[in-house]
Amino acid sequence: MTIAFPPPDEAILARRDAIIAGLRACLPADCVIESEDERRAFETDALTAYRKMPLAVALPRTTQEVAAVMKFCHEAGVKVVARGAGTSLSGGAIPQEDAVILGLAKMSQVLDVNFADRTMRVQAGITNLAISNAVMHEGFFYAPDPSSQLACTIGGNIGMNSGGAHCLKYGVTTNNVLGVTMVLVDGTIVEIGGDALDAPGYDLLGVIVGSEGQLGIVTEATVRILRAAEGARPVLFGFDSSEKAGECVAAIIAAGIVPVAMEFMDKPAVEICEAFAHAGYPLDVEALLIIEVEGSDAEMDAMLARIVEIAKKHNVKTIRESKSALETALIWKGRKSAFGATGRVADYICMDGTIPTGQLPYVLKRMDEIVKSYGLRVANVFHAGDGNLHPLILYNVNDPEEARKAEAAGNDILTLCVDVGGCLTGEHGVGIEKRDLMRHQFTEAELHQQQRVRAVFDPHWLLNPAKVFPLDGRLA
Amino acid sequence: MSEIITPKTEADAIAFVTEARAHKKPIRIEGQGTKNGIGRPQQDAVTLSSRALTGITLYEPAEMVIRALSGTTVKELEETLATKGQRLPFEPMDHRALLSTTGEPTVGGMVASNISGPRRIMAGACRDSLIGVRMVTGRGEAISSGGRVMKNVTGLDLVKLTAGSWGTLGLFTELTFKVLPITETSITLMLHGLSPARAVEVMAAALGSPYEVSGAAHLSPSIDRVAKTLLRLEGFEASVVYRADALSKILAPFGALDRVKGDASEVLWRNVRDARFLVGSETENVWRVSIAPSKAAAWLDKTGALASRWFMDWGGGLIWFATHAPDAATLLRQANAEFKAHATLIRAPLSVRANVDVFEPQSDAIQKISMGIKSAFDPDGLFNTGRMSAGL
Numbered sequence: 132m133t134i135a136f137p138p139p140d141e142a143i144l145a146r147r148d149a150i151i152a153g154l155r156a157c158l159p160a161d162c163v164i165e166s167e168d169e170r171r172a173f174e175t176d177a178l179t180a181y182r183k184m185p186l187a188v189a190l191p192r193t194t195q196e197v198a199a200v201m202k203f204c205h206e207a208g209v210k211v212v213a214r215g216a217g218t219s220l221s222g223g224a225i226p227q228e229d230a231v232i233l234g235l236a237k238m239s240q241v242l243d244v245n246f247a248d249r250t251m252r253v254q255a256g257i258t259n260l261a262i263s264n265a266v267m268h269e270g271f272f273y274a275p276d277p278s279s280q281l282a283c284t285i286g287g288n289i290g291m292n293s294g295g296a297h298c299l300k301y302g303v304t305t306n307n308v309l310g311v312t313m314v315l316v317d318g319t320i321v322e323i324g325g326d327a328l329d330a331p332g333y334d335l336l337g338v339i340v341g342s343e344g345q346l347g348i349v350t351e352a353t354v355r356i357l358r359a360a361e362g363a364r365p366v367l368f369g370f371d372s373s374e375k376a377g378e379c380v381a382a383i384i385a386a387g388i389v390p391v392a393m394e395f396m397d398k399p400a401v402e403i404c405e406a407f408a409h410a411g412y413p414l415d416v417e418a419l420l421i422i423e424v425e426g427s428d429a430e431m432d433a434m435l436a437r438i439v440e441i442a443k444k445h446n447v448k449t450i451r452e453s454k455s456a457l458e459t460a461l462i463w464k465g466r467k468s469a470f471g472a473t474g475r476v477a478d479y480i481c482m483d484g485t486i487p488t489g490q491l492p493y494v495l496k497r498m499d500e501i502v503k504s505y506g507l508r509v510a511n512v513f514h515a516g517d518g519n520l521h522p523l524i525l526y527n528v529n530d531p532e533e534a535r536k537a538e539a540a541g542n543d544i545l546t547l548c549v550d551v552g553g554c555l556t557g558e559h560g561v562g563i564e565k566r567d568l569m570r571h572q573f574t575e576a577e578l579h580q581q582q583r584v585r586a587v588f589d590p591h592w593l594l595n596p597a598k599v600f601p602l603d604g605r606l607a
Numbered sequence: 608m609s610e611i612i613t614p615k616t617e618a619d620a621i622a623f624v625t626e627a628r629a630h631k632k633p634i635r636i637e638g639q640g641t642k643n644g645i646g647r648p649q650q651d652a653v654t655l656s657s658r659a660l661t662g663i664t665l666y667e668p669a670e671m672v673i674r675a676l677s678g679t680t681v682k683e684l685e686e687t688l689a690t691k692g693q694r695l696p697f698e699p700m701d702h703r704a705l706l707s708t709t710g711e712p713t714v715g716g717m718v719a720s721n722i723s724g725p726r727r728i729m730a731g732a733c734r735d736s737l738i739g740v741r742m743v744t745g746r747g748e749a750i751s752s753g754g755r756v757m758k759n760v761t762g763l764d765l766v767k768l769t770a771g772s773w774g775t776l777g778l779f780t781e782l783t784f785k786v787l788p789i790t791e792t793s794i795t796l797m798l799h800g801l802s803p804a805r806a807v808e809v810m811a812a813a814l815g816s817p818y819e820v821s822g823a824a825h826l827s828p829s830i831d832r833v834a835k836t837l838l839r840l841e842g843f844e845a846s847v848v849y850r851a852d853a854l855s856k857i858l859a860p861f862g863a864l865d866r867v868k869g870d871a872s873e874v875l876w877r878n879v880r881d882a883r884f885l886v887g888s889e890t891e892n893v894w895r896v897s898i899a900p901s902k903a904a905a906w907l908d909k910t911g912a913l914a915s916r917w918f919m920d921w922g923g924g925l926i927w928f929a930t931h932a933p934d935a936a937t938l939l940r941q942a943n944a945e946f947k948a949h950a951t952l953i954r955a956p957l958s959v960r961a962n963v964d965v966f967e968p969q970s971d972a973i974q975k976i977s978m979g980i981k982s983a984f985d986p987d988g989l990f991n992t993g994r995m996s997a998g999l
Contacts, residue, residue, distance in 0.1 A: 245899070245901065246811075246815060247807075247808075247811040247815070247900065247901045248811070248899045248900050248901050248924075249811075249814065249815060250899070270817070271815075291760060292760045292764070294758055298758065302731060302735060303758065303760075305735075305764065305767065306731050306735045315972070319972055321970070321972045321973060321976075322970070323973070325899075325947050325949075326899040326947060327897040327898050327899055327924060327947070327948065327949070328727060328728070328732070328897060328921055328924050328925070329721070329723075329732060329771075329897050330897075330949070331897075331949040331951070331966050331967035331969060332966060332967075332969050332973065332977055332995065332996075332999075333768060333771070333772055333977050333980055334721070334734060334767045334768055334770060334771050334772075335768070335973070335976060335977070335980075336767075337734060337764055337766075337767020337768050337770070338763055338764055338765065338767060338768040340764065340767075341760045341763070341764045342763055342764075358814075358815050358816060358817050359817060360817050360819075361817045381669035381670075382669075384668075384669055384670075384671060384788075385668060385669050385691075387692055387788035387789070387790075387791070388788070389671075389787060389788065426846065427849060427853075429845070429849060430843075430845070430846045430849060433843065433845055433846070434843075485756040485757075485758045485759055486756065487667065487670055487672070487755060487756060488669070488670050489667060489669060489670055514758070517756070517757045517758045518670070518756050518757075518758070519756075519758040552754070552755055552756070553754070553755075553756050553759075554754050554756055554759040554761045555761045556759075556760050556761050557756070557758035557759060557760065558758055558760055559760070560760055561760075561761060561762065565761070569761075569762065572761055572762075573751075573761075573762060574750070576748045576749075576750055577750045577751060577752070577762075578762075580744065580748070580750050580765065580983070580984070581752075581762050581763040581765065583983035583984075584763055584765065584768065584980060584983050585763065586983070587976055587979030587980055587983055588976070599762065
């Protein structure tokens with residue numbers, strides 16, 4: 132528990148009743164939550180070690196209602212923390228005592244589907260999976276697929292610029308959103324981008340995606356949808372060492388093949404997932420790769436044959452090609468249940484650094500040393516094609532000393548990622564979790580430049596203010 | 608012609624900007640100036656060019672990442688990538704033929720204008736492949752954003768914000784891209800004689816198929832007598848043939864599909880990429896219009912009478928529009944307002960560019976934010992000020 136929150140503004144706390152009355156003037160009765168019991172559901176997100184009770188919770192149903200709430204909060208000088216489904220692993224949606232939670236849960240509609248333009252207009256509170264589900268009957272899908280896609284919202288995805296397992300081919304959120312409706316801090320409603328492939332002027336959408344609720348409240352989005360390939364099929368490779376697996380990944384890319392996904396699991400992760408999912412993963416290997424290709428049956432056969440040939444040159448120990456939809460589902464079930472399965476054997480914190488893939492063997496070795504030096508264990512699952520690591524550090528949440536050590540080990544791993552040329556977060560966002568490490572990646576001039584851009588939208592630090600930037604040394 | 612300063616290092620660039628800032632001296636930012644004719648006229652005392660900041664500083668083919676100093680030519684970057692069978696995914700346009708300019712396009716200029724060619728519909732725009740920038744701001748500070756890894760959400764994404772800012776926010780010094788393998792082969796399917804509406808329909812059917820169309824363009828009869836609709840497939844030989852067959856079956860109701868291969872196919876797409884169909888007459892103003900494809904035909908219904916020549920790329924999402932009408936801007940922008948499109952004047956004499964908005968005017972709220980962004984990077988308005996709009 133080493134991450135600090137700014138001390139709450141006593142003057143705001145003292146005006147709580149008046150602020151709630153103000154929110155009630157903007158919204159119907161069932162859209163404002165004030166009782167302690169009901170607020171408790173909003174006190175944390177997926178970074179559950181940290182909790183703060185919000186001042187109140189507003190759950191508007193329309194962009195106009197969001198605008199009314201923002202206008203009121205702006206005039207009253209009240210801080211606002213936007214919230215989708217509260218699945219942030221970096222604490223991006225954790226409130227503070229003097230802030231109103233603005234939840235988009237009631238705005239979850241599909242507004243328009245345009246198959247000819249391959250776009251969709253949705254409200255920000257719709258879940259990631261519901262977007263794909265709405266167009267699946269025509270063979271289309273929305274590409275970014277974070278592991279939490281069943282629960283997480285597109286608004287949260289935009290806030291964190293979420294990725295997923297298939298972004299090697301399809302990109303992340305920023306590559307798949309064309310426009311948003313956003314409510315500015317003072318309640319002004321603006322349209323950014325639109326339904327064309329580019330927009331005039333500065334790429335404001337580019338800076339809004341990934342801004343962690345600090346530039347405005349996104350209420351609607353136009354996203355790109357894609358026609359799914361005729362089929363998709365994974366192959367599973369087991370290797371004697373992670374170096375060999377890493378070399379195989381590099382060789383596949385060097386051969387001009389970009390598979391739709393390349394997932395890596397180390398031995399501890401394989402053991403945990405196999406015990407849970409019974410996916411038939413080999414238990415006598417040090418590293419496992421799941422590589423998926425897309426296309427017609429003939430195309431996939433040809434592509435997989437090339438990939439298998441490359442793997443053989445790199446001394447692959449186990450090869451399992453999926454022969455059926457059932458087998459494909461099973462292979463993915465193991466990987467996709469990694470977090471849940473790990474949660475059954477121990478508490479864990481999930482890190483999210485990215486490294487240049489060439490540094491993989493070195494970083495795996497160093498991570499193991501780091502975690503062992505704290506007397507803890509680590510399991511690794513990650514997106515091998517793009518170097519986005521998700522080490523799961525196992526610890527006991529009820530042991531404060533272990534919790535402190537797990538957090539320290541996580542920080543060491545993230546600084547290692549930066550030191551080898553990578554970054555602190557690949558797809559989970561900075562939130563509060565990595566806020567105090569930002570100086571390891573950015574110079575003071577760089578942090579100030581980002582804050583100047585932030586100040587264009589929110590000069591008084593009202594929007595999700597405890598996040599992203601270290602609390603000290605901020606530009607006023 | 609103003610004086611040209613060509614720093615060889617970032618430190619030299621910082622020293623120059625710091626000095627210019629002290630004297631509030633307005634600066635034109637450029638690479639080799641191949642796109643100088645785009646934008647509103649600027650008042651500048653001196654040109655700061657990246658052309659001596661050259662060299663590829665990192666290339667990791669196995670990671671599909673390349674980094675170069677901003678004055679490196681696009682040609683050098685692409686040649687280096689080709690030695691390892693890779694390329695920039697977004698197929699950047701070369702403006703020299705259209706604008707009758709000389710010099711070599713630089714990597715910095717490519718990013719500053721966020722130019723993307725036909726493959727944009729499948730592989731994303733320049734800004735989507737750009738994963739790291741380093742620049743000197745109007746404060747005379749060097750800052751980086753992004754990095755060399757393709758998944759990175761650390762802090763505000765100034766990479767995207769500065770891509771396409773036309774040199775108004777700073778001088779890029781170094782840029783990093785993710786790249787893709789060069790595909791083994793390509794086939795272009797060609798249909799003849801379709802109306803704009805029918806062409807957009809066939810392109811939408813192709814792009815909405817599972818067959819990974821990497822180019823969808825339509826040349827009107829003003830380009831080549833009979834309208835031609837082009838659909839490109841790229842990949843491994845067997846896969847391309849399979850997809851061409853499958854697509855031909857689906858699209859048969861639209862007419863016969865000819866196949867163009869090899870050099871002929873490549874030349875076609877280079878001409879689309881560079882808008883070479885509109886090269887020539889200097890009295891023709893050339894507009895580039897972005898629109899949702901399904902509205903393109905209706906937009907053309909409103910404006911087509913003004914066009915001397917036009918063609919569509921991006922499945923109808925991009926319209927290249929040449930006109931002799933000096934006052935076309937008014938009508939085009941009326942149509943843009945109706946269809947939520949936007950237009951940029953790419954080729955026109957200075958006198959025209961001085962009197963019309965070269966870039967689509969923005970709402971007051973967006974313009975206010977944009978002015979704030981400009982001032983956050985360039986508080987004294989030193990860099991290319993006025994190129995995009997008054998004060999920007």
